[in-house]
Amino acid sequence: MVAHAEATYPNECCGVMLGSIDGDSKSVTIATPLENVSAGSQTARYQLRPEDLLHADREARRLKLDLIGIYHSHPDCDAYFSETDLKNSCPWYSFVVLSVQNGKFHHANSWLPNAEQTASEKEELIWPKS
């Protein structure tokens, strides 16, 4: 996800996270880059192709994993969940936002929209120990 976000800078990248859910805890096993199909400038916008999400869900099932969330980058700004992000999200998935500053990964946050898509809750993000 970090490599994808940096490689896509100064545009926004996007992709899906496949993994598993154990109660309130979600673990990402595979992050799959998807094409940003937003028309016009992509420095501040992203859009996923629904067909790509359909195929990602099938791939998750094939691997006996779950599609647990979506990630995208915010070039040269913080990893907040913007109004645009919230209104165009869906309340089913976790949304990881990666901040890329001057082409380098800076920080990330994970957000969970509420059912009405009027607010989002910040989720604790735990990185794997390397």
Added chain:
Amino acid sequence: MAKVLIPTPLRQYVDKKDVVEASGASVAEVLTGVVTAHPSLKKQIYSDEGKLRSFVNVYVNDEDIRYLDKEKTAVTDADTLSIVPSIAGGR
């Protein structure tokens, strides 16, 4: 009965199943059958006005019903329906 693939976060509303089956000759009938059997799923995919929520896309096999006959799209027992959200955003 047609199969309906359930996205992971919605499985909690269908007894933790990843696929459910329902009878019906159209997308609308099949989905009505699913939410009738699993009422708590209804508000996840339908608005208060009873329409599919704005971000909800439905596929019959590989075809988006927006480009077929929308919710009137014919369904047979051999078909598989998928519920896929529209997702976009930006800073």
